[in-house]
Amino acid sequence: MHDFDERLSHRLHELAGSAPDSAAGDATARTLIQRGRQARRRATALTATSLTILAGGLAVAAVVVATHPGASPVTANAAGDARTELVAAITASQSTTYQMNIRLKSVLVPGSKDTVSTGAFDPGAHTGYLRTPADEGPGFNEERLIQGRLYIGSAGVDRVLHFRRVAGRSETLRYDWSLGGTLTGSANPDELLAMLREEGATVTRNGNRGFHFEYTPKKLPENAVTDRVSGDITLDSANRIASVVYDRFVDWTKPGVTPTPVHMHVVMEFSGYGLPVTVQEPDKAD
Amino acid sequence: MTSADAAYVAFVEAAWQRHLRLALLLTGDRWQAEELLQDSLVRIYERWRRLSRTDDLNAYLRKVLVNNHTSLWRRRRRESLVAEVPDAAAQGGDVSAEALAVRDALRSLPPRQRAVVVLRHYEDLTESQVAQVLGCAIGTVKSQHAKALAKLRHAMSEPVFETSR
Incomplete structure (x- = not known):
């Protein structure tokens, strides 16, 4: 038995050792860097824009920028305008603390795993956290926001977090890792409505507790040819946002590259409204 | 070139030969091995700035490489691109007949086995370490290992091995 194991090991080393010596030349390393940069840029560009637009125009606003504490919810008008009702729900959701679970899936990438971020946010106290596991391996990323002081941390295979402090004051968490791009926008109802109009988003009622939206961003990401976003928002019994589910489809082109269409599926769930959010300040940060 | 890129280049140069051999055993083909290693190193680059300074980068690359191999194999099979590429580097050369038998037997195994x-x-990893790399239970490693060894024994003319003590 042991003899078999030993001989198998010897033969594997013999086979591996039979490979002619090969070194990664400088050109190879540079090619790898170029490919890595392209992959990184593509991932960022393809996610950031739609999310920015969504954040500015629609549902993602619910997790982006805090409204002023105590802001008055917008009341739906007599005609029951779906956009106004949606803004009311967003405002109601942002007037209190909440927990969130964000699941991002790249549908067209074979074998890709869902990226699931979990966190909580207190918009009034500018306090919260967001944890996102690495795509590969046991590492993870974690953001901690404590009264406007934002720390961004990464943990590798040893699962030990190394934090760096982001200069200045931050109003909200960043969603780069969970949603693929930094979100911008405002939950101010007036601004939100203005953006909805500007971007021409279609918002329709979907039952008693839901909205459906569709969107074609006017400003396309770099190299994108077409970009479509559509999704559904569901409210809870208190008319706060319970979930936002959307799909994004992007076709893109680039000389010399065989384009792969992008289809992302994002599920955001909100719960624990009103529960206290406490976040521990990191012991050490660069 | 940034200092991060320079560190990456140094890592690639240091890790290349060792992991190319590992990739060669996994794929059984020199060119597929290079492709697999390059894809894995690109993935490493995408996360380079997020990797902890205390990470064991070689262990991380090994994990990416092994898992990338399984998914590449799956993708290729789906796309019917598993054409047998002539492999000059592994056709024979200076290796023993028994090593060639091992190579052929390995090729016949499913990628996870x-x-x-x-x-x-x-790599001389324990079952627990293998489970960690593959992201599966130790029990799975044990069962896959047992199945693989049974096939290898059969394919490698077991009597030679068993009676040679």
Whole structure:
């Protein structure tokens, strides 16, 4: 038995050792860097824009920028305008603390795993956290926001977090890792409505507790040819946002590259409204 | 070139030969091995700035490489691109007949079983470490290992091995 194991090991080393010596030349390393940069840029560009637009125009606003504490919810008008009702729900959701679970899936990438971020946010106290596991391996990323002081941390295979402090004051968490791009926008109802109009988003009622939206961003990401976003928002019994589910489809082109269409599926769930959010300040940060 | 890129280049140069051999055992083909290693190193680059300074980068690359191999194999099979590429580097050369038998037997194994064999008997990892690399239970490693060894024994003319003590 042991003899078999030993001989198998010897033969594997013999086979591996039979490979002619090969070194990664400088050109190879540079090619790898170029490919890595392209992959990184593509991932960022393809996610950031739609999310920015969504954040500015629609549902993602619910997790982006805090409204002023105590802001008055917008009341739906007599005609029951779906956009106004949606803004009311967003405002109601942002007037209190909440927990969130964000699941991002790249549908067209074979074998890709869902990226699931979990966190909580207190918009009034500018306090919260967001944890996102690495795509590969046991590492993870974690953001901690404590009264406007934002720390961004990464943990590798040893699962030990190394934090760096982001200069200045931050109003909200960043969603780069969970949603693929930094979100911008405002939950101010007036601004939100203005953006909805500007971007021409279609918002329709979907039952008693839901909205459906569709969107074609006017400003396309770099190299994108077409970009479509559509999704559904569901409210809870208190008319706060319970979930936002959307799909994004992007076709893109680039000389010399065989384009792969992008289809992302994002599920955001909100719960624990009103529960206290406490976040521990990191012991050490660069 | 940034300092991060320079560190990456140094890592690639240091890790290349060792991991190319591992990739060769996993794929059984020199060119596929290079492709697999390059894809894995690109993935590493994408996360380079997020990797902890205390990470064992070689262990991380090994994990990416092994898992990338399984998914590449799956993708290729789906796309019917598993054309047998002539492999000059592994056609024979200076290796023994028994080593060639091992190579052919390895090629006949499903990718996960192949990975278990290579990680256990080439990388010399424990079952627990193999489970960690593959992201599965130790029980799975044990069962895959047992199945793989049974096939290898059969394919490698077991009597030669068993009676040679």
